[in-house]
Amino acid sequence: MVTVRFSELTEEEKYNHFMERIENDEKIEADDWMPDEYRNALIKLISSHGISEIMGALPEKEWVPKAPTINRKLSIMAKVQDEMGHGQLLLRVNEDLIKPLGRNRENVMNDLFTKKLKFHNVFHMPSPTWADAAIIAWLVDGAAILTQTMMLKTSYGPYGRALKRICQEESFHAKHGESLTLALASGTSNQKQMLQESLNRWWESLLMFFGPKSKKDIGSSSVDINIKYKLRTKTNEQLRQEFLTKYVPKIKLLGLTIPDETLRFDEEKEEWIYREPDWKKFKQVVSGNGPKSEERIALRRDSYKNNEWVRNALAAYHQKNRVFAG
Amino acid sequence: MTKDNKYISELIYQLADDNFIHSYRGSEWLGLAPHIEEDVAFSSINQDTMGHASMYFELLETLGEGSVDELSHNRKPKDFRNAIILEEANGSGTYLDQPEYDWAFTVIRHLFFGVLKEIRLESLNQSSYEPLIHTSRKIQTEQYYHLMHWKTWFTQLMLSTQEARDKMEQAISRVWRDFGGVISLGKYGKEISDLKLIASEDELRSEWLRRIHQIFDQVGFSIEGNPGMEQGNGRNGEHTEDLTSALNILSEVYHSDIDAVTW
Numbered sequence: 032m033v034t035v036r037f038s039e040l041t042e043e044e045k046y047n048h049f050m051e052r053i054e055n056d057e058k059i060e061a062d063d064w065m066p067d068e069y070r071n072a073l074i075k076l077i078s079s080h081g082i083s084e085i086m087g088a089l090p091e092k093e094w095v096p097k098a099p100t101i102n103r104k105l106s107i108m109a110k111v112q113d114e115m116g117h118g119q120l121l122l123r124v125n126e127d128l129i130k131p132l133g134r135n136r137e138n139v140m141n142d143l144f145t146k147k148l149k150f151h152n153v154f155h156m157p158s159p160t161w162a163d164a165a166i167i168a169w170l171v172d173g174a175a176i177l178t179q180t181m182m183l184k185t186s187y188g189p190y191g192r193a194l195k196r197i198c199q200e201e202s203f204h205a206k207h208g209e210s211l212t213l214a215l216a217s218g219t220s221n222q223k224q225m226l227q228e229s230l231n232r233w234w235e236s237l238l239m240f241f242g243p244k245s246k247k248d249i250g251s252s253s254v255d256i257n258i259k260y261k262l263r264t265k266t267n268e269q270l271r272q273e274f275l276t277k278y279v280p281k282i283k284l285l286g287l288t289i290p291d292e293t294l295r296f297d298e299e300k301e302e303w304i305y306r307e308p309d310w311k312k313f314k315q316v317v318s319g320n321g322p323k324s325e326e327r328i329a330l331r332r333d334s335y336k337n338n339e340w341v342r343n344a345l346a347a348y349h350q351k352n353r354v355f356a357g
Numbered sequence: 358m359t360k361d362n363k364y365i366s367e368l369i370y371q372l373a374d375d376n377f378i379h380s381y382r383g384s385e386w387l388g389l390a391p392h393i394e395e396d397v398a399f400s401s402i403n404q405d406t407m408g409h410a411s412m413y414f415e416l417l418e419t420l421g422e423g424s425v426d427e428l429s430h431n432r433k434p435k436d437f438r439n440a441i442i443l444e445e446a447n448g449s450g451t452y453l454d455q456p457e458y459d460w461a462f463t464v465i466r467h468l469f470f471g472v473l474k475e476i477r478l479e480s481l482n483q484s485s486y487e488p489l490i491h492t493s494r495k496i497q498t499e500q501y502y503h504l505m506h507w508k509t510w511f512t513q514l515m516l517s518t519q520e521a522r523d524k525m526e527q528a529i530s531r532v533w534r535d536f537g538g539v540i541s542l543g544k545y546g547k548e549i550s551d552l553k554l555i556a557s558e559d560e561l562r563s564e565w566l567r568r569i570h571q572i573f574d575q576v577g578f579s580i581e582g583n584p585g586m587e588q589g590n591g592r593n594g595e596h597t598e599d600l601t602s603a604l605n606i607l608s609e610v611y612h613s614d615i616d617a618v619t620w
Binding site for chain 2: 085088092094096097098099100101102104105108109112115116118122161214217218219330333337340342343345348
């Protein structure tokens with residue numbers, strides 16, 4: 032038998048070998064050979080997921096000090112800290128992928144500031160009341176759990192391992208959100224009203240969260256590529272249907288009204304019929320033109336700039352210490 | 358309430374309020390720290406510190422001072438016993454609108470407070486009031502890591518660039534001018550230490566100075582004299598506008614529906 036070194040294979044042979052590994056459900060690791068299309072799909076997916084976790088801390092940040100009891104303060108602090116931790120974990124996974132391209136964390140942050148790097152539609156939206164902290168934790172995190180659980184078996188090993196930990200923590204967040212929601216739903220008429228208004232505010236964004244049914248809606252989509260490489264296993268619509276099946280009965284049970292009079296389960300088709308979200312608006316929002324996009328990106332950008340001296344100082348300190356150590 | 362209980366409560370209010378406000382100022386940094394790793398670490402510290410405040414509020418609740426949530430959310434600024442330097446804003450702007458927060462000030466305030474907190478906890482371990490012994494032991498395990506965190510920041514920034522050194526030295530002078538207020542036990546200080554609830558203010562101060570000078574020595578820095586109390590003594594209910602605005606934020610939702618039974 033003649034053995035051939037992997038480096039001596041043609042690009043096509045390498046690609047075929049890679050696809051065989053994907054078909055066999057093998058996990059791809061950071062240092063493995065991978066086609067550019069796969070690497071780029073991962074970078075797009077993971078950097079956007081990571082930065083969404085970090086930007087996701089901002090709508091809730093407002094409510095961290097304002098939480099109405101000490102226990103709520105403690106639980107929302109823990110929750111938002113977890114989100115930051117997820118962001119950090121994912122950015123590290125992403126850093127390994129962008130390293131061969133000569134890129135680093137600073138490039139990623141700059142892409143965020145210049146709106147080149149997009150984050151989830153929900154984190155561009157306002158969160159003007161305490162009930163938003165409840166709805167975000169219960170339903171936004173609930174939606175995130177569905178998409179993330181779907182990707183647990185992703186072909187990229189480091190992403191799958193990060194997601195495993197993220198999903199464990201997200202399920203606590205959803206419980207935290209459920210508890211906040213329940214308290215408001217069984218509270219005074221003001222509390223109930225605040226909750227209903229928040230649901231009205233978030234409903235369309237929640238449906239949008241999963242992305243459009245097909246690329247026709249917004250002009251482009253990475254779903255097909257992501258399915259081809261087994262980065263994900265379900266379509267946007269399948270996930271949205273799962274979300275509706277899981278949460279519509281729960282929302283109704285709390286005595287809340289879903290702000291879509293056309294919403295119903297079609298027994299024949301075995302699917303939810305709902306009012307289609309405005310995908311033009313979706314595209315506009317994720318491009319960084321949502322109601323809170325500018326403000327939140329500015330908050331990140333200005334603080335990043337404001338603390339530049341600290342990062343320079345740390346770099347200088349470590350440089351000096353390397354010299355001493357050598 | 359017995360006289361002794363009054364002094365016990367007085368001390369615990371100081372401990373609770375210091376941690377409560379300090380944690381709040383820390384939590385305002387959420388999402389704004391110099392790097393993401395620090396955001397994660399700092400918010401963990403703030404969460405622990407809020408937990409410590411909560412433990413002290415629970416002791417006050419047992420003493421009949423009111424429920425934990427009333428104590429933390431429904432007192433007037435003049436009833437707060439925290440030191441003034443701990444209520445001071447992190448910088449200009451608010452935590453949601455154009456915050457220009459000062460990381461050097463934050464590192465110094467946390468380091469100074471962390472060293473004193475460690476000394477206080479060691480002393481509370483010998484307190485004549487037993488519940489304080491249990492509480493301080495629980496807190497100590499976490500506090501060890503917090504202090505290590507701030508010492509690392511302090512050393513690295515002091516021994517880095519000239520710009521950082523200047524900012525840090527300015528922050529030291531600023532916090533120094535008011536840190537006496539954290540060491541103070543307030544107008545009942547003598548009674549508190551006579552009851553052996555905690556060491557005397559003089560003992561706390563000299564131990565704090567000894568440890569701080571030790572830390573300063575390692576980075577070639579020195580400062581003369583005792584820390585001051587220029588803006589007044591928070592232990593006696595003297596406070597600034599910064600506390601009022603902080604408490605308004607902390608209790609905004611709590612006060613938003615007076616009929617609410619649960620949140």
